[in-house]
Amino acid sequence: MKAAALLLGLACAVLVTRAAAATSPARKGVGAQKVIIKKASPVKKTVPAPVRARLPAAKTVQPATAPAPATPDASYDERELIKMPSPARLALRAEMRDRMVALDAVLQRLSEGKVEEAGQIAQLRLGVAVWWNHTQLPAVAQPEQYMPPAMQTLALDGYKAATDFATVALTGDRHTATAMLPQLTGSCTQCHQAYRIR
Template sequence: MHRAAALACLVLAPAAFAAEDMRQLASLTPAAQATLRDEMLGNLRAVNEIIGLLGAGKLAEAGAVAETELGIAAMGRNRLLPMDARPGPQMPPAMHRLGIDGHQAASRFADAAKAGDQPLALQRLGELTTSCVACHHAWRVR
């Protein structure tokens, strides 16, 4: 019986949370929303790959993925898109700042990982994911 209740919560929870969503709305064009969604899904895949590499003891490789996919090196990858499809210029300044902070956190993790400093890299991985959580808890696009 508990299983059915848990399933009901999972099915009904999105509607309940949507009604109470207190995050700030960032009004982006539909094209920019699509770009941002693709970018966030790519970031999630990158974090998953990083965790897998760390679990396999491949610290330097995890750092390389972090820098290329999430770090400062990943900034500006949408610059060749039409302006209406570019999320960065459409973001409120505070949201954009959180995004930049996330890129910087990824690069700090990458530096520690590439240097082979596992304790520092793990600490900085936590800082990176905290940056992600802070933005996702503060902002929404719909």
């Protein structure tokens, strides 16, 4: 029995030694890998974390035809902030919502062939007339005075594009009126991409 136990002990000892010998190169390998990772990690750290987080998101969100990605992340917002008092901000936003409704109505009428009606709506609710409507607001609520000159120009361009569209649509020329639409909608987009008020 004693001899058997001794043999078993010896066998175990041999096995353990072999196992140790077998794992030691592997350990060296792991160690070497660790060194590589350690060397690589400072390079990764040179790119600031927020930038790395943003880049892939921009690529996945961006639709092929849109020039800018739509995202709720405020850190993306590169539009110039135009500060104006609350009454002016509310007045501008209210006008904007009406412009959206009016534009929708214009497109509907146009597709139904009611070209003159589309022209009337554009003239009254999107055209230069809207600019003058602002003078009826209390002085503090008139948005234009807070706009930088470039933004005022964009605003005026937008009203003019609508009035031009209206002038043509009122003649019943559906084809030319339709061709002028991108100029009108483009004016909305141009300003929205450049400015924000909050």
